[in-house]
Amino acid sequence: MLQQRKPITVGDAVQRVMEYAFQEKKELVSLLQAHGRFLAEDIAADHDVPAFDRSPYDGYAIRSVDSQGAASENPVTFTIVGEIGAGYVFEEEVCNREAVRIMTGAPIPKGCDVVVMLELTHTFEENNQMYMSIKRTFEAGTNISYKGEDVQKGTILIEKGQYINPGVVALLATFGVDQVPVFRKPIVGVIATGSELLDPSDSLQPGKIRNSNAYMIMAQIERAGATVKYFGKFSDDINLCIDVVKKALEEVDILITTGGVSVGDYDYLPAIYEAIDAKVLFNKVAMRPGSVTTVAARNGQLLFGLSGNPSACYVGFELFTRPIIRKAFGNKQPHLRREQAVLGADFKKANPFTRFVRGIASYEDGQLVAVPSGFDKSSAVSSLAGANAFIVLPGGSRGYEKGMQVAVLLLEDLQGSEWPWDNIKKSYK
Amino acid sequence: MLQQRKPITVGDAVQRVMEYAFQEKKELVSLLQAHGRFLAEDIAADHDVPAFDRSPYDGYAIRSVDSQGAASENPVTFTIVGEIGAGYVFEEEVCNREAVRIMTGAPIPKGCDVVVMLELTHTFEENNQMYMSIKRTFEAGTNISYKGEDVQKGTILIEKGQYINPGVVALLATFGVDQVPVFRKPIVGVIATGSELLDPSDSLQPGKIRNSNAYMIMAQIERAGATVKYFGKFSDDINLCIDVVKKALEEVDILITTGGVSVGDYDYLPAIYEAIDAKVLFNKVAMRPGSVTTVAARNGQLLFGLSGNPSACYVGFELFTRPIIRKAFGNKQPHLRREQAVLGADFKKANPFTRFVRGIASYEDGQLVAVPSGFDKSSAVSSLAGANAFIVLPGGSRGYEKGMQVAVLLLEDLQGSEWPWDNIKKSYK
Structure with a gap:
């Protein structure tokens, strides 16, 4: 009855599990749904950012050459020949001592190489014509955001497998990726085992405890980024358990059981693994807590037999299951x-x-x-x-x-x- | 036209915003939905954990006194008088040289004060009676998880305002909180401004850029834990904008606009704040990026006027809006x-x-x-x-x-x- 289990190191155990790593299929989600998912394709810049030379401030676009000689005691005056809001293009070329009123984000008009901030200008009207004067010189390039200075066309900005945070969302929007290729979330099934388990809504009974592991694991699955499917609690009848496991394996990518992996007489998992022809990768790890953590595989599908003890169950998930989930997202750093x-x-x-x-x-x-x-x-x-x-x-x-x-x-x-x-x-x- | 804005320090600006902090109402969610939310009540232990003295291992429960004298060359034999699985109670008192087969998690039978791990025992049968022998002595208390050693009844385990992580979920399950009191998620409205803005699905056009800010901010709102409501892009007609803002304020707890807060002629926000009688808390902060970040309040409701520049917009949200959201969850550390x-x-x-x-x-x-x-x-x-x-x-x-x-x-x-x-x-x- 009592089998002798041979412990393997944590590193070895993780390695055996990772041999069964798989990558999920792609799916497209709208940009609004993409936060928190993992990219399924490299994203390259399809244009320069900025896409054109633009103004980072509100002010006046002028030619630097025209500012020469301007000083406190020698203001230089410009004729205001137009105005340009963000989103619009000023079509004419700007000439000698001409200025264009320009808003933040607007493209720099042809001929201009400086934007003078509004605060540094003085405007006035004469004979129905608006003028602007400045009291200092400006070097070419002052206050111009040059085409491509942030991102150059063709640059790979975000690699496949990267977590989509708000900054990544901004890049996706910038490059017109409104339908975002992400990895499908693997479905992780959870079955709780243990005659001592009450539902959280049950009153306490002598000798029994409430089932905390299943709910904890489901939150851990969510935190890792996968989808949960809960199959409830095992029956006491091992044949029913075998059927439940077989059926569950058809509906999920990965199956987790909590409890039932010790050497106790009521610990069904070893028998279930045998009955369904699952290969046990290990059933003892040189770690505390969680030394009884057992992982088996059947037709390439992983069955995680986590301990029934809360801390051991928690640790077992994070060390062994989490990297499989993250790897399914193409993530290159799937471990804690x-x-x-x-x-x-x-x-x-x-x-x-x-x-x-x-x-x-x-x-x-x-x-x-x-x-x-x-x-x-x-x-x-x-x-x-x-x-x-x-x-x-x-x-x-x-x-x-x-x-x-x-x-x-x-x-x-x-x-x-x-x-x-x-x-x-x-x-x- | 050009108003002179007086910058205030970031700390002062945050303080002015935090004067408008509010706490959300409570709602109940099922334990399965609780991960990632914030607790709306202190949670106290309604019972000891463990709720009874229990076995942390599979083995035999015995009385320590009966192990005295046991040694390699002098095994001591016990009569196996029963077996007890997790979830069951052994009703009789265990007497001299009696042992009870006990599974992980099962309550310690009356009289016993030791659990001998299965691996350290030898079992055999004689005349239809099962026996177990050991070859060493055990101190009283060996391998017993005592009632209350993990958590004592009445202890406040998790405070109001705490983020619900998987470990918190385990505690909630343990204490029977299957309907979890959490703070409602505040609804944060988003309106984008700027004639230069294209939708992410649009092709690029001269002088225009795709709207990255609104999508980025929506992801930031989600990351902070709130619910997003997107009102799209402002029209170029200021009267329509005023109507949109008024209507939006009725539907959200907090309203964010991106862009339109500079000193440009097309920057409508100052005019809108005036038109709806919102009090401007500040419109210039001594920070880069985001110095034009403007926050206004109207009937206690906050309007965040974030910059139209992506980095400035991002920073403005994290410094000013995020703490208001986290504070709505009763969180005591709402800032970055x-x-x-x-x-x-x-x-x-x-x-x-x-x-x-x-x-x-x-x-x-x-x-x-x-x-x-x-x-x-x-x-x-x-x-x-x-x-x-x-x-x-x-x-x-x-x-x-x-x-x-x-x-x-x-x-x-x-x-x-x-x-x-x-x-x-x-x-x-």
Whole structure:
């Protein structure tokens, strides 16, 4: 009955999972819906920005040569020959001592090479003609935003796989991408297991707990950018469970179960994996919490068997499932972002397994410092709410002390890491 | 025609806006919809977690006293008197040399004070009775998760105004909050101004540009957590504009216009504010980009007149509008999170106004370093896509050099700051 499980390292486990990474299909969404999605194509500039020499200010467009000799005691006067608002083009060429009233964003009229800000001019009328005078000289190019100075036509501005933030939206709008190619969101199914689980709306009963894992995981799936499909709770009948899993696999891209992966008699997952011919990639990882995390694959589809303990479940998702979701978006840094931090508390007890302590990473004068966010057991739920990082304490024969350099994995970060695992080992050997 | 505008400091401007801060009404959403919202009530633990002494592992529950004397050469044998899965209660009291097979999460039977992990036991059968033997002693309390060790009943776990992340969702589920009180999302209206604006789906035309600001701002509104209502582009007829603004104000909590706040002849906003009896809180801020940012109020409702330049528009939203949205969620740190960083590039040219350079904040060995994300003009659109921070360079008579300590405001952060402005001044005076 009791199988001996052989633990593998976290890096190895992640690598085995990543062999099943896949890329989602493209779909088009309107620009208004694109924020928060991931681009499915490189976006190149289809024109220069600005597309024409334009005025960054309100003022008067003139020829620099005409300003020569202007001074406080020697104002130079220009005839105002027209006015040009943003969106309009002044068609004639501007000549000697002529000025055109120009608004922010309007194209520079032919002949002009300076915009004098409105504040530096004096306007007056004589015989039904408007004039403008200035009291200083201007160099050619003053206050001109040149064609292409921001972006040159053909530049690849945003690469496939990039997260669409508000700045990216601005670029997409600028280049006329009103139907945005994004990666479809993978559908991640969730099934909860455990006879002890009550729904959040149920009253407490002796020996039972409310099902927090399924709801937590669904929020984690959303945070990672995927779509959730909830299949509720497993029945106690293993044959029914097998049917539910088979059916769920037809409706989702990835399937997560919470609980049922320990070595207990009621832990059905190993039997289910066997029954549906899924290949178990690993069923023991040298990590705390979450050492029983199990991942299996069937016809290329991943089944994540996360622990039933809240903290272990949370960690298992972020380490193993999140990168598969991000990779489906063509993202080149699908893993949690790894950074170095100063440890803000002692962890003197050595542990043979690598620990992922739920922590708070904050800054002290710009230096990242990480402290545990609360009660640190795999069953803990309270430490998750405040956590924005995992503190990575590699397994070994010694503990860790306040002030030591440690790796942290940031949870609420959009950037990610390409591969945080090798380095973790390296840093500590 | 040309009014002289008096610039005020950014801190003063933000303060004037924050006097109009308001708190949204509460609404209930299902737990599945709660991720990403802000809690509208403190959440206290309605029971201990764990709610009962429970087993963190699969194994056997025994009395520690019965393990005394057990050793490799002297195994101690227990009679297995029952088995208990998670969710069930073992009703009898466990006596001398009795053991109960126990699963992860199950309540500890009366009398027991140790759980021996399955791996450390040996089971066998004799005369139709199952037995279990161990080869070492265990201290009382070994492998027991005690009632209340994670959370004690009555503890306030999550405060009103807190962002609901996956860990918070887990807590809400644990405490049976299946209908979650959250703050309603404020509705933020957006109107674009400018005769030069084309829709993103339009072909380019001489002198015109595509409307990137409105789409960018809508994504920024979403990122801040509010709901967008887009009213399209202003007409060229000021009377029609006035009607649109009046009508929009009836449908939204906050109204944003982009463009039309400069001193140009076609900049309608000042006239509109006057026509609708809105009080202008300021129309010039000592900042770059975005010095023309104008904010007005009418019957307690805020009208944000953001610049028509993309970078200026972006900065104006994040500094002035975002905190109003976050404050509507009862959030205590509604402003962009301010941290200290090492400047990664020279900015030698002094500027009398405080500059907000669009930048990338990254870590070098855990130390925050900020470099500009690209072309730095108020009209730039390319530098926004890569930016995750503003580098704050206070105005004055000197420039800044690589390696200096500067303040940064983080754009993609969930934590925020209570009031980043006083310190900025202090740090540099």
